[in-house]
Amino acid sequence: MALRMTPELQQIKDAVEDICNRYDDKYWLTLDREHRFPDEFRTAMAQAGWLGITMPEQYGGSGLGITEAALMMQTVGNSAGVFAACSSIHVNVFAPHSIVVHGTEEQKKRMLPPLIAGTDKTCFGVTEPDAGLDTTHITTRAVKKGDRYIINGQKVWTTTAQSANKIMLITRTTPIEECKRPTDGMTLFYTDLNRDYVQVTEIEKMGRAAVDSNSVFIEDLPVPENDRVGAEGAGFKILLDSINPERILVAAEAVGIGRRALGKAVAYAGERIVFGRPIGKNQSIQHPLAESWMELEAADLMVWEAARQHDAGEPCGAYANASKYLAAEAAFTACDRAVRVHGGMGYAKEFHVERYFRECLLPRMGPVTRELMLCYIAERVLGLPKSY
Ligand SMILES: Cc1cc2nc3c(=O)[nH]c(=O)nc-3n(C[C@H](O)[C@H](O)[C@H](O)COP(=O)(O)OP(=O)(O)OC[C@H]3O[C@@H](n4cnc5c(N)ncnc54)[C@H](O)[C@@H]3O)c2cc1C
Structure with a gap:
């Protein structure tokens, strides 16, 4: 199916292009050389409201669909910043979708507005060194203690963890051997990336140097129960x-x-x-x-x-x-x-x-x-x- 360019879609493309055009090839090459995060670009996109493109309007988002979000991201990908520019905002556009669909009213009110405003920056902790694409074999463990969970484990390739203050984190609450199906027993959290308990080490990599990816070591991270997204065990x-x-x-x-x-x-x-x-x-x-x-x-x-x-x-x-x-x-x-x-x-x-x-x-x-x-x-x- 071809995208029928309605005036509304054209407006999205033009407005995003307008921001992207302020950051030329020279800007992105400098960031790539200096391994510096594109704070200016990300802030400009957040201030113009683009980070909330798919978020419900009642929390400050635009309530639009994936079609509009894809047009926005294609426009960013087509700019001088190519994938680095996309990666600097991408996770904020899709990761909170779990909160929108499965979060409680209290969570949506608390979690979504700062993400849309760009004041909260999240990263996404799924991949683990010993599980790879076999996500059901992750071993990062969350253990319930009273009204909170204590999390221990390791993630790898976690993008933007150098500057993120939040993490969307998939864990195991029940070891795989004790589950009926491998997809059971996994639990999702959206919580503070509290550096008292989390060590973040940047991975030196081939490209997209402006946007960091990291090894993340988690030791006894306390997470309040109300930072759990959805039911315990339903994370996958x-x-x-x-x-x-x-x-x-x-x-x-x-x-x-x-x-x-x-x-x-x-x-x-x-x-x-x-x-x-x-x-x-x-x-x-x-x-x-x-x-x-x-x-x-x-x-x-x-x-x-x-x-x-x-x-x-x-x-x-x-x-x-x-x-x-x-x-x-x-x-x-x-x-x-x-x-x-x-x-x-x-x-x-x-x-x-x-x-x-x-x-x-x-x-x-x-x-x-x-x-x-x-x-x-x-x-x-x-x-x-x-x-x-
Ligand atoms: C720059 C960068 C940023 C990233 N950002 C994030 C992030 O923010 N958060 C996050 O959670 N992850 C992130 N990732 C991780 C990324 O999603 C994984 O690297 C990717 O999913 C592949 O997993 P793996 O590296 O563990 O590969 P492995 O699972 O080790 O696989 C290695 C190779 O074997 C192949 N393979 C494995 N099993 C099979 C099979 N059964 N049949 C055929 N082929 C197979 C795979 O296709 C692959 O080519 C990032 C990765 C990179 C490089």
Whole structure:
């Protein structure tokens, strides 16, 4: 399905673009070099109300759907900040969805307004070093003591934990061996990232250096019972509510990144003269770029179909996974081609495509990898046996 650009959607795109355009390639390259968080960009987005795009209006949000949120995130992905810009706000857009759906009235009133205002910054603690994609095998343990839980364990890759004051944290309240099903016995919390009990260590990584990812060590973290989101033991199912929206948003972001890289490649192909003519006059330069345009457009159609299904309350798992897969692949190919069209200069930081390339690898692996998305389609759509 193509996105029908209504005046309202156009307004969203224009307004987000207006903010993004204040932060150019030079700004993002500097942050990447200095490993500095884009506070200015994030604050500008929060002040304009964009962090609450999908939050209910009664708590200060805009009450819009995933379609609007995906358009916003695609616009951010298409900006000079590419995936770093997306990652600086992304978690605040989708992670609180669990609170919206499963939180009590008291929790929504307490938790949502500061997230929307950007004064609370959350991170998302799911992945663990010894569990990987097999989330049911996490071992971070929450033990009830009176009116609070005491949490011990370890998370890895927790993005923005350097500056976050909150964490959306999935734990085990019952060891897997004592559960009927592996998905039972898991409990979700949204709570203070209290550094008296939590040690955060940054992971040195290949790209997206402006936005930190971390190892998080949790020792005897006391969490009040009323920071538990949903029922004890129901955390895995609650988490599933955020999974499809997150995949659709990342897919939209990836299309944005791919289009930005393609734009740079086309511009360079038109300008760069070799053998007395622009390199873009050669079909071996033109054709891969034309192909990338088609791949990105095709992935984009899948994104809007997935978003439509989600907003209509229809099952959207197949399209959410497929759109994320196709968009991430199309973005990767477009960024790779953009580097190659630039020749040696593709490897130079001042041309920016190498930064896009480093960042475009991430939608291929997170929040779920290519392999596991293929497993999902094989099993849930094609009816093949579960392979993992
Ligand atoms: C920059 C960055 C930021 C991140 N931010 C966050 C965050 O904020 N919060 C968070 O919780 N996590 C975060 N992650 C973690 C990310 O979601 C995981 O890295 C990703 O889900 C893959 O898990 P893993 O690294 O443990 O891979 P593993 O589970 O160790 O898998 C390794 C490889 O084996 C493949 N594989 C495993 N099992 C199978 C199978 N049965 N069949 C086929 N292939 C298989 C996988 O596809 C993958 O290619 C982030 C990761 C990165 C790199």
